[in-house]
Amino acid sequence: MAYYHRMGTIPPKRHTQFRQPDGSLFKEEVVSSKGFSGIYSILYHIHNPNEVKSIGIPKPFSWKPATDHGLNQTHLKTSDVQFTGEDYLDARRNLMMNSDVMMGICSPRKRKMEYYFKNADGDELIYVHDGEGVMYSQFGKLEVRKGDYIVIPRTTIYRFEFEEEGPLRLLIIESKGAIETVNRYRNEVGQLLEHSPYCERDIRPPHELHIEKEQGDYLVQIKKQGMLHQYSYGHSPLDIVGWDGYLYPYALSIYDFEPITGRIHQPPPVHQTFQAFGFVICSFVPRLFDYHPLSIPAPYNHSNIDSDEVLYYAEGEFMSRKGIDRGSFTIHMGGLPHGPHPGTVEKSIGAKSTDEYAVMLDTFKSLQITTDALEFVDENYPMSWTE
Numbered sequence: 001m002a003y004y005h006r007m008g009t010i011p012p013k014r015h016t017q018f019r020q021p022d023g024s025l026f027k028e029e030v031v032s033s034k035g036f037s038g039i040y041s042i043l044y045h046i047h048n049p050n051e052v053k054s055i056g057i058p059k060p061f062s063w064k065p066a067t068d069h070g071l072n073q074t075h076l077k078t079s080d081v082q083f084t085g086e087d088y089l090d091a092r093r094n095l096m097m098n099s100d101v102m103m104g105i106c107s108p109r110k111r112k113m114e115y116y117f118k119n120a121d122g123d124e125l126i127y128v129h130d131g132e133g134v135m136y137s138q139f140g141k142l143e144v145r146k147g148d149y150i151v152i153p154r155t156t157i158y159r160f161e162f163e164e165e166g167p168l169r170l171l172i173i174e175s176k177g178a179i180e181t182v183n184r185y186r187n188e189v190g191q192l193l194e195h196s197p198y199c200e201r202d203i204r205p206p207h208e209l210h211i212e213k214e215q216g217d218y219l220v221q222i223k224k225q226g227m228l229h230q231y232s233y234g235h236s237p238l239d240i241v242g243w244d245g246y247l248y249p250y251a252l253s254i255y256d257f258e259p260i261t262g263r264i265h266q267p268p269p270v271h272q273t274f275q276a277f278g279f280v281i282c283s284f285v286p287r288l289f290d291y292h293p294l295s296i297p298a299p300y301n302h303s304n305i306d307s308d309e310v311l312y313y314a315e316g317e318f319m320s321r322k323g324i325d326r327g328s329f330t331i332h333m334g335g336l337p338h339g340p341h342p343g344t345v346e347k348s349i350g351a352k353s354t355d356e357y358a359v360m361l362d363t364f365k366s367l368q369i370t371t372d373a374l375e376f377v378d379e380n381y382p383m384s385w386t387e
């Protein structure tokens, strides 16, 4: 993360004696990225984080690309899906993937996780499409609500407790590289600049430390190389009395993203919200349309010669599309042009604003849909530009 944060009690000097009330030392853990060259935080545990009680049999946890889907403009109709599985991990349905990123949905029947999860393979970006709750992690308590992006750095140990009432639908992106704020919106020390669509005030780090002191049986499921490794401890992994640093999970609401508009159509980079190795994430939010007297608010046809473009339609009516519902995905693949559906260009002329919300994933390597996605494919979509 781009700014320093601290919570709880920490010693005045790092790597020095910091004692518990009974005289024993707190156990210091440096959680660092890019070896010792990236962002890091220093955590103080009550118990030794290496004190493993038992290791169970790992469970397979991976997705396969649907290799025969081919070059097709793709619409995945996932709007009617109510539940995707029993609990948080079981309910994860990755729908598209390449070697840098996976993206999918998660609507678990069980709202409260009875275990902890650690993704050791990559950073996670969770967009809360529906639902609200609390994320408990080693870094504290973070309240999450509809419209939030939650950025979770790899190795963060966490569990969610979502409210029992109302729908729950998460869009989950897993990235091999770190998920970061956008370089061109930061100054040389990392502060978000004046032209950034959001700033530090919009970023919500954990707001309250959450310390679990009771001894017991604590299961941490660790995702590593396509498996869920089953690690049991006699103490909670959330036994942190204090931490400080730049590495921690945080939330940013799509409702706090300030759109950049212009006299003529603005390209997708103005909607960019996050960057990572091999892809970008953009947010389409309600905004005033272009104000040149002859402007065309709908986008032009375009060919992405070196990227695949995924849109997840969150709210409102998407002006350039027909037959798309809330919760639909479209994947417009590099190698084919794409653009507004027939009639939508003319219809957009004179429109003053849009109320749409959408999350976009633009990848620089080709994506493949997974075998899990095949049941959602709208077979008519590739021909939907022909009247």
Ligand SMILES: [Fe+2]
Pocket (backbone or CB within 6 Å): 302, 309, 332, 338
């Ligand atoms: Fe596009």
